[in-house]
Amino acid sequence: MSSIDIGLVGVGKIARDQHLPAIDSSPDFRLVATADPYTRLEGIDGYDSLAAMLDGVPDLQAVAICTPTHLRHSQARLALEHGKAVLLEKPPGATLSEVEDLEALAERRGCPMFAAWHSRFAPGVAQAREWLAEREIHRIEIEWKEDVRVWHPGQAWIWEPGGMGVFDPGINALSIVTEILPQPFFLRSARLAVPSNCQTPIAAELAFSDAQETPIQAAFDFRQTGPQTWDIHVDTEDGRLSLTQGGSRLVIDGQVVLEAEEREYPEMYDHFAELVTGRVSDVDVAPLRHVADAFLLGRRETVDAFVE
Structure with a gap:
């Protein structure tokens, strides 16, 4: 299977500590772009926003969203509307209503969406x-x-x-x-x-x-x-x-x-690759509902x- 071209939205602490090493070690994904107004990675195309990244890399297949929760709904909607598979760092949204809206949109568009509970x-x-x-x-x-x-x-x-x-x-x-x-x-x-x-x-x-x-x-x-x-x-x-x-x-x-040894994020990305390949979603809001x-x-x- 050819690698899945993925873009990373938000290059903060969790992205640097976990997502970047997991993507780098994955045989399934190839990081081709990032979207962050403050951070660039050497050797990777960087954009100030997700919209700019989607315009600049139209063949992107998936995005991983690692921004603070209040930003994720609008960003995930934009990615899904562009036909991209979406991984949402936990929690998948600021509210249950936001996640339900995204899940419905992902189903309508036939785009895999993954609420990624790494633990x-x-x-x-x-x-x-x-x-x-x-x-x-x-x-x-x-x-x-x-x-x-x-x-x-x-x-x-x-x-x-x-x-x-x-x-x-x-x-x-x-x-x-x-x-x-x-x-x-x-x-x-x-x-x-x-x-x-x-x-x-x-x-x-x-x-x-x-x-x-x-x-x-x-x-x-x-x-x-x-x-x-x-x-x-x-x-x-x-x-x-x-x-x-x-x-x-x-x-x-x-x-x-x-x-x-703990390998939560590499295993999580293995699962995301299966979802992208199978064109299915995995969205469980039970942990967020308890909160x-x-x-x-x-x-x-x-x-x-x-x-x-």
């Missing part, structure tokens, strides 16, 4: 899903805590409406849990700790349950220092399953089943101002 491609996720599918689940505990100063330095947009605050990493945990659990679950209550100078939470405590009232507790915190915590524990009739290190380590009933529910039901508590 679902962590090494232990698929095996965890298979093991849990045949077992009775008693309880789930999620602990997702990291240092915002390390992962989002100088990124003030994360504290503005649409930036999601601690749900920017927290949605990664939700993307895994919605993938590995065999049935849907629902938010029952939430506490959101919002700094006095911010619009989005720096920490959150969430209580979910499924139709069988299985308790699911989640604790998200952006104030973690030292070692970072990305753990999910599921108690079942046959013992505890633990996905730790963001899903790179799988332990079942005290035995290490899998411990592998929207948290903002809807959550009790807000004002905490100390955030100072970077």
Whole structure:
């Protein structure tokens, strides 16, 4: 199969840290252009906007959109209207309505669209899903805590409406849990700790349950220092399953089943190549819906101002 010519929209931290290395190592994609008003890559055609890139590279087959969420709807619409396959960095939009509009447009145009939940491609996720599918689940505990100063330095947009605050990493945990659990679950209550100078939470405590009232507790915190915590524990009739290190380590009933190097973004681009080739979409809004529910039901508590 010949390589897929792809353009990258937004050359910020996530694009430099993850998308560029994944595209560079992929046998399926060839980066031919970028769209960013502030950044150029040596040896790659650079444009100030997506519109300019689409005009300048009319044979482009796909675009990966890595801009802040409030920009993604208009950019994805433009790419789809030009007949391009679209990969959306998580979350796929600022609102559920935006994503639904894009999904409908992608279907009308026959263009593949991929809501790319990268954490679902962590090494232990698929095996965890298979093991849990045949077992009775008693309880789930999620602990997702990291240092915002390390992962989002100088990124003030994360504290503005649409930036999601601690749900920017927290949605990664939700993307895994919605993938590995065999049935849907629902938010029952939430506490959101919002700094006095911010619009989005720096920490959150969430209580979910499924139709069988299985308790699911989640604790998200952006104030973690030292070692970072990305753990999910599921108690079942046959013992505890633990996905730790963001899903790179799988332990079942005290035995290490899998411990592998993280390759989320390369695996994610492998899947996108399959979607582009097969002309199909993969758009799941369940993680974003849970975040929207948290903002809807959550009790807000004002905490100390955030100072970077």
